[in-house]
Amino acid sequence: xxxxxxxxxxxxxxxxxxxxxxxxxxxxxxxxxxxxxxxxxxxxxxxxxxxxxxxxxxxxxxxxxxxxxxxxxxxxxxxxxxxxxxxxxxxxxxxxxxxxxxxxxxxxxxxxxxxxxxxxxxxxxxxxxxxxxxxxxxxxxxxxxxxxxxxxxxxxxxxxxxxxxxxxxxxxxxxxxxxxxxxxxxxxxxxxxxxxxxxxxxxxxxxxxxxxxxxxxxxxx
Numbered sequence: 001x002x003x004x005x006x007x008x009x010x011x012x013x014x015x016x017x018x019x020x021x022x023x024x025x026x027x028x029x030x031x032x033x034x035x036x037x038x039x040x041x042x043x044x045x046x047x048x049x050x051x052x053x054x055x056x057x058x059x060x061x062x063x064x065x066x067x068x069x070x071x072x073x074x075x076x077x078x079x080x081x082x083x084x085x086x087x088x089x090x091x092x093x094x095x096x097x098x099x100x101x102x103x104x105x106x107x108x109x110x111x112x113x114x115x116x117x118x119x120x121x122x123x124x125x126x127x128x129x130x131x132x133x134x135x136x137x138x139x140x141x142x143x144x145x146x147x148x149x150x151x152x153x154x155x156x157x158x159x160x161x162x163x164x165x166x167x168x169x170x171x172x173x174x175x176x177x178x179x180x181x182x183x184x185x186x187x188x189x190x191x192x193x194x195x196x197x198x199x200x201x202x203x204x205x206x207x208x209x210x211x212x213x214x215x216x217x218x219x220x221x
Contacts, residue, residue, distance in 0.1 A: 003105060006104060006107050006132050007121065007130070008104075009104055010121045010131060011132070013130065014128055014129070015038055017087050018040070018042075019086060019087055019088035019091075021087040022086060023056070026051055037117075039120050040088065040091045040095075044125070045127030047128050048088075048095070059084070096114055098119045098122070098132065107119060107132050111134055119133075141201055148202060149177075152170045152177060153170050156195045156199065161188065161192060167183070175204070176202075176203050176206065178206040179205065179209050180208045181208075181209055182209065182210045182212070183210075186211045187215050193205050
């Protein structure tokens with residue numbers, strides 16, 4: 001079973017700005033294109049950082065830097081951004097990136113682990129080629145039930161486990177897979193459930209498979 005790659009769900013092309021882009025132009029771009037962030041890139045298209053709406057809001061938050069320096073160290077960086085005049089002044093660096101050939105699961109883990117809304121996708125030359133967001137990752141769960149059922153039947157049961165067609169019945173409703181039938185060993189029942197859960201678009205698995213031999217007791221599985 002081949003998992004979808006970041007490149008298959010990312011949005012491309014992606015809007016970028018050079019470091020010298022004036023503050024007002026960055027804000028106009030965010031508002032005009034209705035995007036929440038824009039990567040700042042060098043002359044080769046490689047990411048230097050990212051300017052988000054939150055970065056741009058620092059100017060309003062601290063009145064352009066006229067407010068006193070905050071006593072809380074974590075707010076110092078935002079206070080300094082308040083007086084920024086260009087994308088280079090505003091950006092958060094480094095930009096979080098991911099390769100187009102990496103699996104969507106890796107993107108999900110990085111998005112969750114870093115608590116960010118988006119990752120910028122880079123090619124082999126390091127240049128930005130797209131952007132993958134939480135929304136893009138979640139669209140994998142919109143896969144059609146018929147496609148999921150075929151994937152489970154063909155790639156999990158027949159090719160992955162060499163199960164004779166008809167031995168296991170697969171039904172899918174709203175991404176939830178139900179497995180009915182019987183296999184020889186309990187370990188095979190467990191493998192069938194684990195592999196099915198890993199299929200793209202699967203929301204959950206109802207495992208109703210029975211077995212003749214419990215080969216897991218001695219192994220403590």
